[in-house]
Amino acid sequence: MKKIRNFCIVAHIDHGKSTLADRLLEVTGTVAKRDMEAQLLDSMDLERERGITIKLTPTRMLYHYKGEEYVLNLIDTPGHVDFTYEVSRSLAACEGAILIVDATQGVEAQTLSNAYLAIDNNLEILPVINKIDLPAADVEGVRREIEQVVGVSAALAPAISAKNGTNIDQVLEQIIELLPAPTGDENKPLQALLFDCYYNNFLGAVCLVRLFNGTVKVGDKIKMLATGKEFEVTEVGFFTPKQTPCEKLSAGDVGYVCASIKTVNEIKIGDTITTAANPCEPLPGYKEVLPVVFTGIYPIAGDKYGELKDALDKLKLNDASLEFTKETSTALGFGFRVGFLGLLHMEIITERLEREFNLDIITTAPSVNYIVHTNDGRTLNVSNPSNLPKAVEIDYYEEPIVALKMWTPPEYIGALMDLATNKRGVFIDMQHMDGNRTLLNFKIPLNEIVYDFFDRMKSCSHGYASLDYEPAGYQRADLVKMDILLNGKICDALSLIVHESVAYSKGKALAERLKDIIPRQMFEVPIQAAIGGKIIARETVKALRKDVLAKCYGGDITRKMKLLKKQRAGKKKMRMLGNVEIPSEAFVEILKI
């Protein structure tokens, strides 16, 4: 066990986490250089395109050091705030963490939040300063910043270029020298942390595990402590990064366990795996992850409902945090209410539905979960505005609040204060982190930051500010439901829950935006925004004056039909709402108000 090191890499987005992982695989000979595909650990196209990692893929590497062979288990972690819980479980599977800091950018929001998460999990932190090949690199400045801001010693931090492969050996040596070996007892009952899982067509759910005590092998009867479910092990092994079966896994090992588990829904990330006959104590830190952002997803073509369901089922196989239930909209027909961990998670899922499953979908405005108190004393959880009780029945609303942290150079403090305050943020305090960085703490309603807060923060800070947030309970709020009427009929798919103070301006802006998006039709289309029964804004899409093919003689019908078919193809992306044709992007566009 002394020859094992379990570690992960944490970093701010784009600081070079995946590139370093690639180099480690290459230098240890785990993957031959010719087989390297840039950023191998990010196996999904979408992830590779966006340069972010979503799924964790633990990889076993062998490294010879001072005449001994070491097993190095690299557990890659997602770098986005949406996946904080998954990150925390992966961290719990490790003894150490490499903290990468970009030599040109210094410590950023996610650097800090991930570093603190690692420290909270009692991991040994190994700072690494990356991108020293860039002319703007300031190794010594960043070294000081790491010590001042993160509070870990960076005197020995290797200065590397993951891109060019400079000083990668130093990183490997420090992993062995400075990170602790796992402790544990093979002879104790099995105690393994299930830190991730994915779906395989032949094996079912593949559980990614870290063993703290005991052993596990094929044929063992295992038990999940949180869910109480029992399974028989059909395969154990590790990744190189190819899935490689082995005889058994022992305390200290990282690998996978398959046990004919049909779907990932039967297991929970963070659960403890033990033997059915001789159970252990549960590992600490397990919690159920709950989605925070909800949206309606509908097929543009009504007859694609079945295909959409199949696609969501397939994605769910691999993504236990994805939740969905059937939903019916009078405007959009049959679809699903889908819960996500955050906006990025939502974007990834909707993009995968469109790309991998070739579905044209409509995503309705993202919403959060509100607590609605009715006059007769009931309490309802509502994430879909159409499920709200009538306005007269509502006593008051409570909305989810988050603790928001923004890191910024001082020159943008004013702009960020304005931004957060305009979004109903309440300023808590401000901390100077070092010479050039300030931390702003706010309490802010979650629904104010799920739309475009991140983009606005980036634009008003010229890209320098970064953010992180965590749930901070619920708070009473003056909210109202705003309906949009098209042609005099409420379009439930466009309804929003908004704060009373901005309802008028939002209603007006929304009606104007819709007027620009909705093409002219056969008849005039009035667009109205209403609160309760009261119209607060009105715009009109004028009727088409003329849309008819020219003379149809000389017998050339074929050309006319071609033109009509072209026109019809243009309509494919349109969705009928009542009698009104709406381009599918309308639903996304209205979020930008």
Next chain:
Amino acid sequence: MKKPLSVYLHFPFCEKRCGYCDFVSCTATQDIDAYLQKLCAEIRAFDFTPYQVRTIYLGGGTPSLMTPEQLANVFACLPACDGEVTIECNPNSLTRAKCKAYQRLGINRLSLGVQSFDDATLRDLGRIHDVKQAVQAINLAHEFFDNVSIDLIKDIPEHTFVTPPAEILALIQHISIYSLTKDDHCVLDTDEPVNLPADFVRYEVSNYARAGYESRHNLVYWTGGEYIGFGAGAHSLLNNQRFCNSSAILTYRREQPVPRTPADIHDEQIMLGLRLRSGVARNLLVGKDAEIQMLAEHGLVTVTPERVIATAAGLKVLNQIWLRLV
């Protein structure tokens, strides 16, 4: 029992090309004889035995450029026709001698390319005739034929549509009024009103006729009847296949038929039916009741137990209606 057939003959030559015309045409009048030779050969090669020719239409181009002899040679290749025989004429090339020749050959309908009753408009369209010549040609045509049609163009930018005067309307039976178009599409946001006496019934989007004077030939196109086209760029519908000739004047060839699925045929029937006053048969619109009701509520169609018919408002946005009904 012979099958009814309509015949289209294309004569692509003009004295001057008009910018708005999208039919195959050219000004190389020295090639007329060579072209007519090829045309006659093409007609003779066609087996008319199973057919009774019901209508003949000589379109162009400017068929009235043909001498009576040239025209007689063409007709000599054709079997007898028991119905409507139309020739398109340019007002400036119609003569008394030609009218007599047309009569002799069995032509019983004249279609005059008048285009406008405003000289400035005619000039801007690049026409080589003026209003005075047009009026003369209409009077001449009326002397010889009791079925005279004129073509007019409307929605021309910076020009106002001039309704034919009453004394002209008295001499004609049929008017085609086309909207000036770009890329075949009337999406220009102008739509000049057409005010004709009630005895000119709008029996198709662009066509108005006195009772009994609807163009039989064009109705064959619009109702799915069979027709054979001869000459450069001519179209045909025969044995359920649509095909056409290429547009090279002296070397045109018949091109491969465009395959049509049953769905394509269905879509065509709705497109063509919507353009007609008779409308579309309800049995072609299965499952579209909600759409039909919506269109009716907006005054875009009227509905009878058997048919759905576009209203004047509906005729302006036929493409949109079609998109809802297919």
